[in-house]
Amino acid sequence: MQHPVPDRLSGTVLEGRYELGPRLARGGTATVYRARDRRLDRPVAVKLLHPHLAEDAGAAERFAREARAAARLSHPHVVSVLDQGRSPDGTPYLVMELVEGPTLRRVLRERGALPVPEALDVLEALLDGLAAAHRAGLVHRDVKPENVLLDAGGRITVADFGLTRAADQHTGTGTVLGTVGYAAPELVMGRRVDARSDVYATGVVLFELLAGRRPFDGPPLVVARAHADGPVPDVRSAAPGVPAPVAHLVARATAHDPQDRPADAGRMLEQLRAVRAALGREHPTQVLGARPPAGNDPTEVLGARPPGGNDRTQVLGTRPPGDGGSTRVLGARHVPGGSTATEVLRPGDPTRALGTRRPERQERGASGSTDPWRPAVELRPARPLRTAGVLAVAALAVAAAAFLGWLLGSGPGAPVAVPDVRGTGTELAEQYLAGAGLRNVVVRESPDPTAPEGTVVGTDPAQGSAVRPLEQVVLIVSTGPEQVVAPDVVGMGVEEAGDRLADAGLEPGERTEVPSAATAGTVVGQEPAAGTAVARGESVLLAVSAGPRAQEAPGVLGAPVADAVRELEAAGWPVVVEEPLGVSLGVVVAQETTADGVVLTVL
Structure with a gap:
């Protein structure tokens, strides 16, 4: 789960019940907010479809299908859907269980490849959740690390059934839904999709858990073609230490032909457990993201400080321990003997810069004054104030210039390259652009003589161009041939x-x-x-x-059928040949003239 970010919708109350908090995540189709259910006084997650997709009947239907599909599942490894509705402007939303913890993608980003026991623990929980969906007749269609969540207790759950379909429903548009990096060959090629497509994606996830990378990388179209054209490489080519039974499990799950894969997640789960038994040793379970119990050996916690240190949180600017902890008043005079006397300014005293030393009192100042508190040299107060103001403005200008340089140079405002999204569907292209930090995306339709309808044929600016995150990127989507x-x-x-x-x-x-x-x-x-x-x-x-035909058809009885047909057609008469016995000797034995032409009976 991403860090909460303030959003323009934060504070909005949906249907008088769900109060939206900060934004947790934003994907290609929807935005997820932390929220509070006022009625039951509990934290929840609210997923709102993007406004521009709410007007698309197909996207809205997929979104509603997610609610119906996920609501049918009640399983410890599946994120629960609690409610659904529409915002005041008609945008559909889902209310889901709030899972406090990172995604599997974040785990991989921070740690890279996982040890074999941990990778198999993750896969077992993932398959257990998917098996429940497959038993209910549902296909997830978008299995990937971003959709695997880990809570603080280490529970692993599968989320985002936004592309779920019933097992007997399939698309034939040729548009690839889901993420290309994990898409089965049949999904890329627009063929029949079933539970074995989820098995393929799960196999790719296991490959990534073991190797720290996916089997194919590159622009979306290149990756899609790699999945469609060839087998997934042996995981041991990227991670030589993987045991052979585990490598064979990856190979079976990612077989190019669906017939060679496990029939569903339940069958693959059985194979996984058999592999773990075949390894011949017990694997200690290391729960990702779990807090170690007191007194036990610590389970590895993502981002945790190594044990053994007694780090203290030190308030910035505080004096380190051992200094006495005394607070000194700015500008106070130090009195010999170790004490600090607070200097009190009397009314009418001249303005003095903090920390400046007061001149020794004289019986009479240089100006002839007998006031013992009047300085020996009188300074006009306007000059130091003016100097301080100029210095402050200069410091602010330098800081602003440095911040702007960082923002536009290497910070969030730095230019990024437009990814190559040609050949993908609109939703998937928006996901890739958002992943590159480009969220100001509009769609422009254009006819194309070769690309199927709904396929992205280019971007403006073109792929590879350097643009800033706030700049607009136009997706050029084919409407098919003109x-x-x-x-x-x-x-x-x-x-x-x-x-x-x-x-x-x-x-x-x-x-x-x-x-x-x-x-x-x-x-x-x-x-x-x-x-x-x-x-x-x-x-x-x-x-x-061909001109008017003869008034009467020429007689062709007894003639070879080929000659008879040629003669009749030359006279402008259409010919129908019938062979009542099913065996042709090639001789016309009967001829009948009808309104549509001449019927020849041939033996």
């Missing part, structure tokens, strides 16, 4: 029809000559029909008149 309206070319000559189609952005396609009362060479039919929307560059089939 659509044009087929013109009406019936009644035109063949050449005129070809020119008319070319003017409309279409091509004249195959021509079929048919008998017709129209003049030979005249277009008498077209496919697709006039007024139909078709992709630019498509071909239009043309039916062209």
Whole structure:
């Protein structure tokens, strides 16, 4: 879980019950806030769909599906969904169990690869939660370290069922949902997705836990192609110390063919437990993020200080122990004998800089005054104040310049490179841009002759360009090939029809000559029909008149079927050949003329 961040919605109360606190996380589809349930007086997490997605019926439906799917699950390793509703502006939200602790991604970022026993502990809890979902007929579709949470007691839970689908529902749009780094080949290629796709993603997670990195890295399109084209490499190539049974478990889970993987998370869980038994030794459980019990050997705690030190928190600016702990008044005079006398200023005394030494009192000052408290040399107070003001302004200017230089140079305002998100879906592209620190994203649709509808074909600025986090990045999303309206070319000559189609952005396609009362060479039919929307560059089939056919069909009884057909078609008569016995000797034994042409019976 990320550190809380103030947000414009912090303090908002949803439906008179859920009071939003600081923002905890922001993903590609929703923002998560810490909140308080006023009715039950308990902390919760509220997940609000991004406003621009709330207007998308598909995104809103996926969001509602998350609520219905997760609410069906009651399991220690699955984050509970408690309620759902809509904000005053109609934005859908979910109310979830608040898990206080880091994500598995943060664990990997801070520690890198985990020891084999810890990696298997994490995987066992992850598979246990997924197995409950699979038994309920649900497929998560977005298993990754960001969606695995660890609370302070070490409990591991699976979250974010935003892409969940029932096992009998599948997409066929070709748009990849989920994170490409963990996407199964069938998900990348838009094929049927089932529980084995979650098994594949879990295998990739185990690879990362053991090796400290994913099997494929690079731009999203490169990673997607790597998953689609080839097998995941042996984890021992990246982590040679991994035992062979564990490496084989990774290989089975990430098999390219779904048929070669475990059937679901429950089956993979059984295989994992068998592997742990086959290792032939007990693995001490090291709970990630747990607080060690008093008096026991400390379990490794993320970010904890090594045992053995008695560190004290020292208030900045306080005097270290042993100095007597005495407080000295600024400007006080030190009285011989070890005490400190507080110097009291009398009314009317001249202004004096703190810490300056008071001149020794004289019977008469230089100015001739007999006042014993008047300094020997009189200073005009305006000059030191003016100097101090100038110095303060200069110091502030230097500090502001240094802060601005840091902000724009290496701080949060430093330029970042636009990642390559071509070939991904809109939601996934926004996730990658947000991961690079670019959240000011808008979508512009544009036709593309080759990219499927909904696929990102580029960005503005282009990928690799250096932009600052607050600058706007435009996602250029394909609407598919440009659509044009087929013109009406019936009644035109063949050449005129070809020119008319070319003017409309279409091509004249195959021509079929048919008998017709129209003049030979005249277009008498077209496919697709006039007024139909078709992709630019498509071909239009043309039916062209061959002239009027003979009044009577020529007789072809006893003729070979090939000669008979040729003679009838030359006379302008369509031919239908029937073989009632299913065996053709190639001889016409019957001929019948109908309104549609000539029917030949052949033996």
